[in-house]
Amino acid sequence: xxxxxxxxxxxxxxxxxxxxxxxxxxxxxxxxxxxxxxxxxxxxxxxxxxxxxxxxxxxxxxxxxxxxxxxxxxxxxxxxxxxxxxxxxxxxxxx
Numbered sequence: 001x002x003x004x005x006x007x008x009x010x011x012x013x014x015x016x017x018x019x020x021x022x023x024x025x026x027x028x029x030x031x032x033x034x035x036x037x038x039x040x041x042x043x044x045x046x047x048x049x050x051x052x053x054x055x056x057x058x059x060x061x062x063x064x065x066x067x068x069x070x071x072x073x074x075x076x077x078x079x080x081x082x083x084x085x086x087x088x089x090x091x092x093x094x095x
Contacts, residue, residue, distance in 0.1 A: 005029060007038035010047075022047070026054055036070045 012022050040047050060067035
């Protein structure tokens with residue numbers, strides 16, 4: 001069964017902001033969960049940029065918030081089912 005988590009209302013205290021804690025926190029959540037859903041306020045451009053950079057996609061939108069998700073399990077399955085790259089070891093590289 002997939003590990004699914006819903007994040008809502010994540011705050012980093014001002015004394016700890018701009019130290020990369022938000023990125024570390026979300027990366028840790030990604031490592032430990034297959035499917036992640038979260039709500040983010042549309043005016044929170046910094047958080048939206050972070051989530052997009054980490055591979056989240058918008059799946060729903062309200063007047064004030066975005067509902068975004070990251071499906072790690074799907075990515076793992078895609079990698080598992082992707083054919084491996086074939087390398088011809090008989091070729092010689094002439095420079």
